[in-house]
Amino acid sequence: MIKLTDVSKQFKDKRQLVKAIDYVSLDVKEGHVVGLIGENGAGKTTLLRMLCTLIRPDEGEITVNGKDIFEQQESYRSSLGVLFGAETGLYNRLTARENLEYFASLYNMSNHDTKNRIDMLAKRFGMRKYLDRRVEGFSKGMKQKVAISRTLIHNPSIVLFDEPTTGLDITSSNVFREFIFQLKEEGKTIIFSTHMMDEVEQLCDDLIMMHKGQVVYEGELETLFANENSRDLNYLFTSKIVRGDLYV
Ligand SMILES: Nc1ncnc2c1ncn2[C@@H]1O[C@H](COP(=O)(O)OP(=O)(O)OP(=O)(O)O)[C@@H](O)[C@H]1O
Ligand SMILES: [Mg+2]
Secondary structure (H helix, E strand, O other): OEEEEEEEEEEEEOOEEEEEEEEEEEEEOOOOEEEEEOOOOOOHHHHHHHHOOOOOOOEEEEEEOOEEOOOOHHHHHHOEEEEEOOOOOOOOOOEHHHHHHHHHHHOOOOHHHHHHHHHHHHHHOOOHHHOOOEHHHOOHHHHHHHHHHHHHOOOOOEEEEEOOOOOOOHHHHHHHHHHHHHHHHOOOEEEEEOOOHHHHHHHOOEEEEEEOOEEEEEEEHHHHHHHHOOOOHHHHHHHHHHHOOOOO
């Protein structure tokens, strides 16, 4: 469904060229949950930023259902839900409902659809009690639920998250996990980066392992476990990154 072909991206950093993405080719299947892992600086955020058309590759092509994402940016973006980091991007002075209404208006949603969608999300995430309170007094977990709802307000088919649980406590992380299961049931395609191996083990169908801008493993998690005769992703990650001896 989402296909990257020989995608590269360089940045100039203090007159030095950094290869953030180094000829990456990938295929993400519709309805799959994909975990994106790699050390700091491996290129995860850069990859996700390209996938949501925030930056263009220097070389290569990114297509969704065979169409270049930059050539159909507007319609592609309306099918995307994006959440970067634990930053919620919410307006503290507005209530949760007003925040969601605002984001719905950015997608030109009708009042009727907006109301129905907010009702549904509030029910699903248990937000009804505080839907009409200002966000400024919310706990991190409450804010996260609103932020996730914001990401989903327009019912996107592809959802991208960059380290969605970094800095969150166990309860809030569990909210995220529960939410991934629900999205998966709805058949959405989900890609998220994380440093938490147990998150990948629990939630993902597929794995993309990156190292220094290159993909060192792409495929089903179960296939990796079977080939390596181990289900310890932490160990498998370390053996690939540190010793480079993973069978792929
Ligand atoms: N705007 C930029 N300008 C200069 N260099 C950049 C820029 N964005 C990314 N880079 C560089 O590209 C490389 C990949 O960075 P990226 O943020 O994609 O890594 P990451 O895998 O998301 O790391 P982390 O786990 O720390 O979030 C790094 O060397 C980084 O310094
Ligand atoms: Mg990053």
